[in-house]
Amino acid sequence: MEAIIVAGGLGTRLRPLTVTTPKHLLPVAGTALVAHQLAKLAExxxxxxxxxxxxHADQFEPELGDGRTWGVELSYVTERELLGTGGAIRNAAAHLESAADDPVVILNGDILSGHSLEAQLRHHETASADVTLHLVEVPDARAYGCVPTHDGRVTAFLEKSPDPVSRQINAGCYVFRRSVVDDIPAGRVVSVERETFPCLVAAGALVLGHLDQRYWIDVGTPAALCRASADVVRGVAHSAAFRGVPGEAFVAPDATLAAGASAYGGSSLGAGVTVAAMAVVDGSVVASGATIGEGALVVDSVVGPGAKVGAGVVLREAVIGDQAVVGDGCELVAGARVWPGHQLAPGAVRFSPDV
Known part of the structure; x- marks a missing residue:
């Protein structure tokens, strides 16, 4: 069986982390986000x-190799121009070996899900469907397009609305009949959500919804990245790609947590990270080679590769880009972001009146 992972997006909501790195390679519990999907597919x-x-297409193969680490054979295809979700799927189809009636799994590359892909595949094959979509039900669907169904059959794909008719949303994992992939127009921008799926429904194709309410998150913002990583570290979300033992923190084998320092809340400390004495890392992602200074407090934040966070710094819901420097005593909160390579002088930024 074969799969396509759509991993061409710019990740603008995750900047500055994605200025230098594609979002699909950002660390989640010490492993690239997309590696969790590879392991799920293999399972x-x-x-x-x-x-x-x-x-940043050139970064994927050096990071992921041939896929054997996660139990799959991995090949790569690059869009020279962004073609949308449907266009990307069609562009990748030339690399598939499946027959026309075989199932092909399609994953959006920024999703972390605990749903049963095996059950979704059985649902698809038992019904001889053209496409079967993983759906989740959310408390408030106004921020999403909704996907109403009748007796399991998708009846429409509706854009965001202040009064959605359903709380079911598209969860970004599909099983296609291979021939349906080949019918997507080639060489142009195509959205599966706005064009492919609505056209299939209008034409009477069998498009099914597979509702599964297990763990699901769209890893599209720094807050979601922290949450997803913490959930894997703590064992809330299962992933065969996670190399640690579920607990309060993942600390890479060559990371250093000094005496008196602490990491908890599902924090992840990547390769070569150094956390100095009395520093606290809570619910945060600290990427490879970063340094956290003495007495610093890092909460619900992301610290990029090679970044330096000085002594006594406070980070709350902050994002520090690659190789950036936050000088001693700075305080960055409420979504503050420092771009890669930039330096803040000691005490240069404060969000409280004390000095």
Whole structure:
């Protein structure tokens, strides 16, 4: 069985982390986000995966190799121009070996899900469906397009609305009949959500919704990245790609947590990270090679590769880009972001009146 992972997006909501790195390679519990998807596919019996890349495409293969680490055969295809979700899928189809009636799994590359892909595949094959979508039900669907169904059959794909008719939303994992992939127009921008799926429904194709309420998150913002990583570290979300033991923190084998320092709340400390004495890291992602200074407090924040956070710094819901320097005594809160390579002088930024 084969799969395509759509991994060409720019990740603008995750900047400055994605200025230098595609969002699909950002660390989640010490492992690239997309690696969790590769491991999930392998668990479901997928043998070959085509990774559809575009933005910073040259970084994927050095990081992921041939896929054997996660139990799949991995190949790469690059869009020279962004083609949308449907266009990316069609562009990758040339690398598939499946027959026309075979199932092909399609994943959005920024999703972390605990749903049963095996059950979704059985649902699809038992019904001889053209497409089967993983759906989740959310408390408030106004921020999403909704996907109403009748007796399991998708009846419409509706844009965001102040009064959605359903709380079911598209969860970004599909099983396609291979021939349906080949019917997507080639060489142009195509959205599966706005064009492919609505056209299939209008034409009477069998498009099914597979509702599964297990763990699901769209890893599209720094807050979501922290949450997803913490959930994997703590064992709230299962991933076969996680190399640690579920608990309060993941600390890479060559990371250093000094005496008196602490990491908890599902924090992840990547390779070569150094956390100095009396520093606290809570619910945060600290990427490889970063340094956290003495007495610093890092809460619900992301610290990029090679960044330096000085002594006594306070970070709350902050994002520090690659190789950036936050000088001693700075206080960055409520979504503050420092771009890669920039330096803040000691005490230069404060969000409280004390000195």
């Amino acid at each position: 479901a019996g997928v043998a070959r995966v085509v990774l559809a890349t575009s933005y």
